[in-house]
Amino acid sequence: MATITLDDVEYDTDDFTEDQKQMLNEINYNNNSQTQLRYHLNGLEVMKNTIVVKLREELSTETTITESE
Numbered sequence: 001m002a003t004i005t006l007d008d009v010e011y012d013t014d015d016f017t018e019d020q021k022q023m024l025n026e027i028n029y030n031n032n033s034q035t036q037l038r039y040h041l042n043g044l045e046v047m048k049n050t051i052v053v054k055l056r057e058e059l060s061t062e063t064t065i066t067e068s069e
Contacts (some may be wrong), residue, residue: 002013004024013024 004011004013005011013021016024
């Protein structure tokens with residue numbers, strides 16, 4: 001017996017109609033998809049920041065070499 005709370009009211013999912021169960025499944029799927037997308041977005045943000053740091057280092061090295069000449 002699983003229960004969910006919606007608007008401060010608890011509902012037993014065993015009593016749901018097939019349509020209500022499908023809606024709950026869609027909500028759960030949506031939540032899982034959002035979680036996965038946030039995870040991927042965070043990974044992309046970390047990768048971007050890593051590449052920006054490398055680019056800064058490369059440009060800094062080039063500037064130092066050019067100034068030395």
